[in-house]
Amino acid sequence: MERTPSHPQVSQFNLQQVLEALVDPVRRSIVAQLDAADEDIACGAFDIAVSKSTATHHFKVLREAGLIRQHYVGTSRMNTLRRAEMDEVFPGLLDALTTPQAQGR
Amino acid sequence: MERTPSHPQVSQFNLQQVLEALVDPVRRSIVAQLDAADEDIACGAFDIAVSKSTATHHFKVLREAGLIRQHYVGTSRMNTLRRAEMDEVFPGLLDALTTPQAQGR
DNA sequence: ATAAAAGTACGACGCTCGTCAAACTTTGAT
DNA sequence: ATCAAAGTTTGACGAGCGTCGTACTTTTAT
Numbered sequence: 253m254e255r256t257p258s259h260p261q262v263s264q265f266n267l268q269q270v271l272e273a274l275v276d277p278v279r280r281s282i283v284a285q286l287d288a289a290d291e292d293i294a295c296g297a298f299d300i301a302v303s304k305s306t307a308t309h310h311f312k313v314l315r316e317a318g319l320i321r322q323h324y325v326g327t328s329r330m331n332t333l334r335r336a337e338m339d340e341v342f343p344g345l346l347d348a349l350t351t352p353q354a355q356g357r
Numbered sequence: 358m359e360r361t362p363s364h365p366q367v368s369q370f371n372l373q374q375v376l377e378a379l380v381d382p383v384r385r386s387i388v389a390q391l392d393a394a395d396e397d398i399a400c401g402a403f404d405i406a407v408s409k410s411t412a413t414h415h416f417k418v419l420r421e422a423g424l425i426r427q428h429y430v431g432t433s434r435m436n437t438l439r440r441a442e443m444d445e446v447f448p449g450l451l452d453a454l455t456t457p458q459a460q461g462r
Numbered sequence: 463a464t465a466a467a468a469g470t471a472c473g474a475c476g477c478t479c480g481t482c483a484a485a486c487t488t489t490g491a492t
Numbered sequence: 493a494t495c496a497a498a499g500t501t502t503g504a505c506g507a508g509c510g511t512c513g514t515a516c517t518t519t520t521a522t
Contacts, residue, residue: 255488267462269456270380275380277373306481308500326521327489327498342459348449349372350465357372357446360518381510401468411511413470432468432519 260318265341273317274349278302279310283319284291286333294328365423370446378422379454383407384415388424391438392455399433 260331263346266293274280278300285298297310302310321332338346379385383405385457390403400416407415419425426437443451453459 256467265462267459271376272479275376278480294498302480304499305483305501309480312500322488324499329499342453342462343456344449344453345459348453349446351448352450354372354447354450357370377509383510399468408512409469410471413513414510415471429469429519434469443500 255324257315257322259315262318262337262341265318265338267342269317270319270338270342270345273313273319276313277312278306279314280349282310282314282331283333283346283348286320286331286354287335287346292330292332294325294330296328306308360429363429364420364426367423367442367446370423370443372447373426374422375443375447375450378418378424381415381418383411384419385454387415387419387436388438388451389455389460391425391436392440392451397437399435401433408412418437445450 268273274283281300282298286293295307298307300310311320311322311329315322318334319338321334322329323332324330334344337344379388386405387403391398396440399407400412404410405412405415416425416427416434420427423439424443426439427434428437429435
C-alpha cells in the first residue's frame with residue numbers, strides 16, 4: 253500500500269484529464285460532497301453506492317487529475333478538494349458544476 | 358435522411374449529457390471553433406481529423422446534448438452554438454472551457 | 463438526365479472504463 | 493498476540509464509445 257501517493261503539480265493540470273474525471277457521476281458526487289463540507293472527508297465516509305475497490309479507483313482518478321489531495325490519518329485516508337488550485341488553472345469550471353443550478357440537472 | 362432533426366428544449370438540458378458531449382476532444386474542438394466564429398459553420402468546414410461518418414456522429418452527440426443547433430442550407434448542414442441557452446442553464450461552463458487559459462491545457 | 467457534393471445510416475471492430483470479488487497490507491484497539 | 497477496520501491490488505467481466513468503410517439519400521450543378 254503506497255502511503256504517500258503522488259499528486260500532480262498545478263503546472264501539470266490538464267483539461268482533458270480533469271474533464272474525464274468529472275464526467276463520471278460518482279466522482280462528481282464526491283467532488284460535490286467535498287465542496288459542500290468544510291472539513292476533510294475519509295474515503296469510507298462518502299455517500300456513494302459502489303464497492304470499496306471501485307471507490308478506491310474513483311479517488312485515484314480524482315487525485316491524479318489534481319482535483320483532490322489525499323493523506324493518511326491512521327488507517328483512514330482523508331480527502332481534500334484542491335479548490336483554489338483548480339480555480340487558478342480552470343477558473344469557473346468547478347463553480348459551474350457545483351452550482352445548485354447545475355446540481356439539479 | 359432526416360431533414361429536420363429534433364433539438365432538445367432548454368428545460369431538457371442535462372448536465373451529465375452535456376459533460377459526456379464535452380469530454381471528447383474532437384467535439385470540444387468543434388465547440389471551440391463555433392465559439393470563435395461569428396457565423397454558422399457547415400459540418401464539412403470544420404478542422405477535425407476524422408472521417409465523415411465519425412463527424413456525423415459527433416455532431417449528433419452535440420446536437421442531442423443541446424450544445425449546437427443544426428439546419429440545412431442546400432446539401433450543407435449548418436451548425437450554430439447554442440451559447441446563450443447553455444449559459445442560461447449552466448452559467449460559466451462554456452466560459453470555463455473556451456477560455457484561452459483552458460484551451461492551452 | 464446525369465453526375466457531383468454533402469451528409470447520413472448501418473454494421474463492425476478495438477479499446478477503455480466502471481464495476482466487482484477475493485486476497486492482501488497497514489494501522490489501531492483489545 | 494489477536495483481531496477488526498480501512499483501503500489497496502489484482503484480475504476479470506460487460507457495456508459503451510470512438511472509429512472507419514460502404515452503401516444510401518438528398519440537393520445542386522451541368
